[in-house]
Amino acid sequence: xxxxxxxxxxxxxxxxxxxxxxxxxxxxxxxxxxxxxxxxxxxxxxxxxxxxxxxxxxxxxxxxxxxxxxxxxxxxxxxxxxxxxxxxxxxxxxxxxxxxxxxxxxxxxxxxxxxxxxxxxxxxxxxxxxxxxxxxxxxxxxxxxxxxxxxxxxxxxxxxxxxxxxxxxxxxxxxxxxxxxxxxxxxxxxxxxxxxxxxxxxxxxxxxxxxxxxxxxxxxxxxxxxxxxxxxxxxxxxxxxxxxxxxxxxxxxxxxxxxxxxxxxxxxxxxxxxxxxxxxxxxxxxxxxxxxxxxxxxxxxxxxxxxxxxxxxxxxxxxxxxxxxxxxxxxxxxxxxxxxxxxxxxxxxxxxxxxxxxxxxxxxxxxxxxxxxxxxxxxxxxxxxxxxxxxxxxxxxxxxxxxxxxxxxxxxxx
Amino acid sequence: xxxxxxxxxxxxxxxxxxxxxxxxxxxxxxxxxxxxxxxxxxxxxxxxxxxxxxxxxxxxxxxxxxxxxxxxxxxxxxxxxxxxxxxxxxxxxxxxxxxxxxxxxxxxxxxxxxxxxxxxxxxxxxxxxxxxxxxxxxxxxxxxxxxxxxxxxxxxxxxxxxxxxxxxxxxxxxxxxxxxxxxxxxxxxxxxxxxxxxxxxxxxxxxxxxxxxxxxxxxxxxxxxxxxxxxxxxxxxxxxxxxxxxxxxxxxxxxxxxxxxxxxxxxxxxxxxxxxxxxxxxxxxxxxxxxxxxxxxxxxxxxxxxxxxxxxxxxxxxxxxxxxxxxxxxxxxxxxx
Numbered sequence: 001x002x003x004x005x006x007x008x009x010x011x012x013x014x015x016x017x018x019x020x021x022x023x024x025x026x027x028x029x030x031x032x033x034x035x036x037x038x039x040x041x042x043x044x045x046x047x048x049x050x051x052x053x054x055x056x057x058x059x060x061x062x063x064x065x066x067x068x069x070x071x072x073x074x075x076x077x078x079x080x081x082x083x084x085x086x087x088x089x090x091x092x093x094x095x096x097x098x099x100x101x102x103x104x105x106x107x108x109x110x111x112x113x114x115x116x117x118x119x120x121x122x123x124x125x126x127x128x129x130x131x132x133x134x135x136x137x138x139x140x141x142x143x144x145x146x147x148x149x150x151x152x153x154x155x156x157x158x159x160x161x162x163x164x165x166x167x168x169x170x171x172x173x174x175x176x177x178x179x180x181x182x183x184x185x186x187x188x189x190x191x192x193x194x195x196x197x198x199x200x201x202x203x204x205x206x207x208x209x210x211x212x213x214x215x216x217x218x219x220x221x222x223x224x225x226x227x228x229x230x231x232x233x234x235x236x237x238x239x240x241x242x243x244x245x246x247x248x249x250x251x252x253x254x255x256x257x258x259x260x261x262x263x264x265x266x267x268x269x270x271x272x273x274x275x276x277x278x279x280x281x282x283x284x285x286x287x288x289x290x291x292x293x294x295x296x297x298x299x300x301x302x303x304x305x306x307x308x309x310x311x312x313x314x315x316x317x318x319x320x321x322x323x324x325x326x327x328x329x330x331x332x333x334x335x336x337x338x339x340x341x342x343x344x345x346x347x348x349x350x351x352x353x354x355x356x357x358x359x360x361x362x363x364x365x366x367x368x369x370x371x372x373x374x375x376x377x378x379x380x381x382x383x384x385x386x387x388x389x390x391x392x393x394x395x396x397x398x399x400x401x402x403x404x405x406x407x408x409x410x411x412x413x414x
Numbered sequence: 415x416x417x418x419x420x421x422x423x424x425x426x427x428x429x430x431x432x433x434x435x436x437x438x439x440x441x442x443x444x445x446x447x448x449x450x451x452x453x454x455x456x457x458x459x460x461x462x463x464x465x466x467x468x469x470x471x472x473x474x475x476x477x478x479x480x481x482x483x484x485x486x487x488x489x490x491x492x493x494x495x496x497x498x499x500x501x502x503x504x505x506x507x508x509x510x511x512x513x514x515x516x517x518x519x520x521x522x523x524x525x526x527x528x529x530x531x532x533x534x535x536x537x538x539x540x541x542x543x544x545x546x547x548x549x550x551x552x553x554x555x556x557x558x559x560x561x562x563x564x565x566x567x568x569x570x571x572x573x574x575x576x577x578x579x580x581x582x583x584x585x586x587x588x589x590x591x592x593x594x595x596x597x598x599x600x601x602x603x604x605x606x607x608x609x610x611x612x613x614x615x616x617x618x619x620x621x622x623x624x625x626x627x628x629x630x631x632x633x634x635x636x637x638x639x640x641x642x643x644x645x646x647x648x649x650x651x652x653x654x655x656x657x658x659x660x661x662x663x664x665x666x667x668x669x670x671x672x673x674x675x676x677x678x679x680x681x682x683x684x685x686x687x688x689x690x691x692x693x694x695x696x697x698x699x700x701x702x703x704x705x706x707x708x709x710x711x712x713x714x715x716x717x718x719x720x721x722x723x724x725x726x727x728x729x730x731x732x733x734x735x736x737x738x739x740x741x742x743x744x745x746x747x748x749x750x751x
Contacts, residue, residue, distance in 0.1 A: 009494055009495055010471030011474040013452040013461060014456045015464070017454050039541040039542045040541065041429065041510065042450065043419075043423075043424050043625075044424040044425070044427065045450070045453065045454040045457055047422075047423030048458050048730065050731060051423060051712060051730065052733045056421075056423070060418065061417060061418070061423075061576060062417060063418075063542075064417075064542070066513070066542060068512065077417070078415065081415060085420070088420070101510070102448055103509050106481075106511055123521055132450070133448075133575065134450045135448035135475060135476060135477045135480065136474070138477070138478070139477045139478060154576065281634060340619075350580050366464075388704060406465075407491075409464065414733055414734050
């Protein structure tokens, strides 16, 4: 009883794990701060994650009351609360995000006048609205797609003196390649980063930056790479607004897709193609050795670990791993490479003694009750060959040091 | 500014308390939301989710269903699930969007019961009120519906024990040991049969304010006396002025056991604590008058004096480890100035 679009049953919800909620993703914008404007319950999970992962000082909440909602009084309260947050903050943030929740979609609010008033009172602060509205997931872009788009939609226009001939575009582009669509910046040793650097470009992911100026610098970038489908709308928006070309590379795990992406990147940057054969051979060798070490222990992959579980399954299977199943909830919408006939939508959660299997992803771990778990969420920042090698290491670690979902949850306590 | 949370996280809401009160009773519980509210509950408000089966689900409310008032989609999901699970009852629990569109949960429950023959309930929670309010309503409704004739008078019935009031299942187990003649603790470690026999208790112990409405009902209908508070051992060590922050009954009980202490209730006053407030500014001002503050670690930014950390799920959702047992007054007193 896991999916609400298969058979009209209620939806089973997994405990949230991984820390990358919509607020933390938005806080990838450097020097930003969030004011949630919502019923108190909507922001609880957000704030507790923030306490757990130590960024609560960047999140505040204006709790709406029933009276506020009925009277509309919260519109002015929002401005007052935002001003209090900005007055008290030291150093003052350069972006203030008014985050609203599902009821905002119902009330049809327009927050533009509030943002304008706040920016008038605090020049130098970019105030804009983001939405945490799971209720709209079937009536527009997926929430995480909309979030990425709205984050980059908040970029101010280029000042007139920096604008070029192409409408919205810069007079001069910087030698920068921007990664979007993901929560975590690619590792320095990732092959995409290596190619970018070898071509004399800077690799920029705002998550790895501490300066709001880097967010603004996105406007002048030479190329955008969307590492996951979540960035597709944002990439189009950046092209429309600032004329930045993009490569819709998605985090796939099969060597052929990785090779094509690296080729596309090299072509776009005029960089020489690295020795992909050697890279591929090394990755396959590592995977095969890991598969041997893991032996007969089966793997279960879930679609919160990666948006491309089928590609991962095929690659791991080819290396000799035994794949028990791929679990996917609402797969048709969130995991684009999944063949719906090949996935398992589980119907009953196991409370039986631990099953001797390795779960890749925490949904599989808790739902199947496995004794071994690889705690990754939407690739956890790993892509391409570097990602596959990193994953191999984590599978081996899970095999050697068994942990259930509950063990991992308890370890995360402060 | 009232309602502005700068340092604190928002506390557990009414739907969390409502679901906790029903978790082990064998009912089919549907939180009527898109998913965020249910994830909130299973992630931070319900430690039993990791430990034992429960039937709390999300209705998967969509924008179009909310706008069109499509109650049939909700009822249909409940009835299909009930065919599989054969629950002892069906309960609908509201959230913020149903509040805005004015969903008639009691009407939906009536229709569900007519069509299924299964006792059904509707609770118009809204994610704004406290968990104590949500749990209190549920316990009262279930007690009214399921308690029959009194045929016995034996043991202590504990009312209002929710894991939300503690910091994990182990702590909740320890609380039960405070009552040697325990008959049942609603709703922790009990089933629907225990609830159906609640009227046969000799006496009732109300251990959080959520148990009060049901206790008053049982006293009114069956004449069962109740006492409010935890039977904690009186602390032996003297200490400076102390403030205990938490749920009304719990905080007042601990303050009394420690001596030279006052309680501050965060959720829903039953009138036991000296103070009631959920405002950061006000709590900061009150706490400034005390040398010691016993409270969840999340209150640290509000406290200038000595903070003795006593995490509770209702505040910090189980993310902090226990440093001292909430029921060991001597151990807590030892940490006071």
